[in-house]
Amino acid sequence: MKKFLLTSLALLITASISAPAFAQEEESEYVTAKNVALKNVNVKNESNLRLEVEKLQKVIDKAVEVASDEQKLYASESISKKNFVDEPVTINYIFNDENYEYFYEETNTSKDLWVTERTKNFFNNELTSNSIEKRAQVDTITSGIEPQEQIVPNTSGFEQQVQADPISGGIGGRVTVASTTGNLFESKWKLASVAELSGAPSEATYIYTGLSSSKAEVDANVSLNTGGTGPRWRPRLCVKPNSGNGTCLEGVRQSGYDKVHTSNGYVPGTTITTAFWRAYNDSTRGISNAVRLKTTGLAICADAGCYNSNDTNLINILEVNNQNITVMNYFKLLATIAGNDATITGNVRSTFSNITLDGVAKTPVNNAADYATITISGNSATIIVSK
Template identity: 30%
Template sequence: MATPFAQVDLPDGIGGRQYIVKRGSYISTSATIAAPSQVSRDSGENAYTYTGFMAGANSADMGLMYDSNVGIGSAEQGWKPTIQINGITTNSSLISPYNQVQASNAYMAGSQVTFYAWYNYEKKIRMKVDGTAICADLGCGRSADTPLTTIVTSNTAYDIQPSSFQKWKVLAVVTGDDIGKNKSVFSNIKVDGVAVPSSAFPTPDEDGATVTRDANNNVTITVTGK
């Protein structure tokens, strides 16, 4: 049964956030990302599905951003990789050849992807995404549903140590005003390849959203606005 939680203010928008208090070097989770009918936003807003972490003075939101103008002729909708590190979106790079989901290409809206996130991968912050993209390459030279992997790493070597690590997180948000909608379902949540126990899930944060967790520790975040 879904349990209602107190609303809290998330900075720069609305959404739901589930922290996961479990130490380990990386988190992995499957995520069903929103279909176009499950996302709404104005020109000044963006919808995101994230995993990430908090470690001392460092934090990262690592995942996908919704784009309604991708594919051939910008006529499709999809989700593009993005990382925000300590509030900055420009301090990371896609790693070739795992860099084809950008520009006109995106992961299919309404599909399932798998996220992997590290806070210290050879001293850098790193994200990997496995999923099905709408095209085979970033220019959409061939429009065909294509399994593609994305790897993004920070440009800075943060060298975050386990002693400063606090917690992982999964989120679905809409930035901007207190309107818009989004939905993400996170399943098979693991740390270092081991399923996370129920005791690792504290009370989630909700701001214009509902966060529920079932008996299998699948987390559903539904953003509906205020």
């Protein structure tokens, strides 16, 4: 089977379900059509939003430039860091601004941009098992938040801290790397195979990284989804401030487009490389102190809608701009299953290897285990969850 490379930058844009005809490039001040061609990009505006052309052009420029950078970076990587050699690259870039969320996908045959109104997700900072269970039942967008962390009274000078007790609101294991100012946290994740996921619930089984800080909790994960095109691990990023609204990025939520994001994801049993930034900056593109997750690995399809079902290398970047997270407690790595503590069952596992912080190898510490076995060796850790 021919392999393709998919680079998916997830800052809140997604792929389409159909391939509608696009209007000619518009020269008016605003765009309201559902589909329009602009700067050789197919813009998809399903909700007929009134989009300013000049601003939209800048968004397109940003997305195209980021995709180009990713293409060049991947081409320059050593063979040991690639799944395949000499393959086309597909880029997905998901991001947002103050008003809209964008999903840009660039394949070897097309360039598409989906635009939706920006949504805000409210997170209860008192992460009790009951609130987690109810939230997971109500909204799969927010079910990616870490189920095991409970806010406890502050005794360390931080506004909040995480209880290092067995997982609450689910089962799993957590290892951490202490840091107050670190920025780039990298590792490789061996994703659980189908055989290793016996009983694991869809949209409630997670492997992830993130951070705990005095300002916010960040969960950057891949979640198991078993519907539609088959088992796969889908990227998601949630930034949860200590107060007010938070943001979860994963895919388009337009009417009729919900199933697009569920179509693609990483192949169970494969290894993905991850890079997680506390504060990503690119002044030339207006990116400042952004929380960013980049994952690279083999996906089940070559595009978000799975119209091309060839296995594909996927680089997925999720980014939430202007977060300004400064003083931290730690970075984290987890494997978890969310649900009612009394009734939840299932299996999941992951080996996290080549763990580094700002390029320096780090040995994680066992922070919490609930129906989990944690083995640490140098800058690697294996978490096996079973109940």
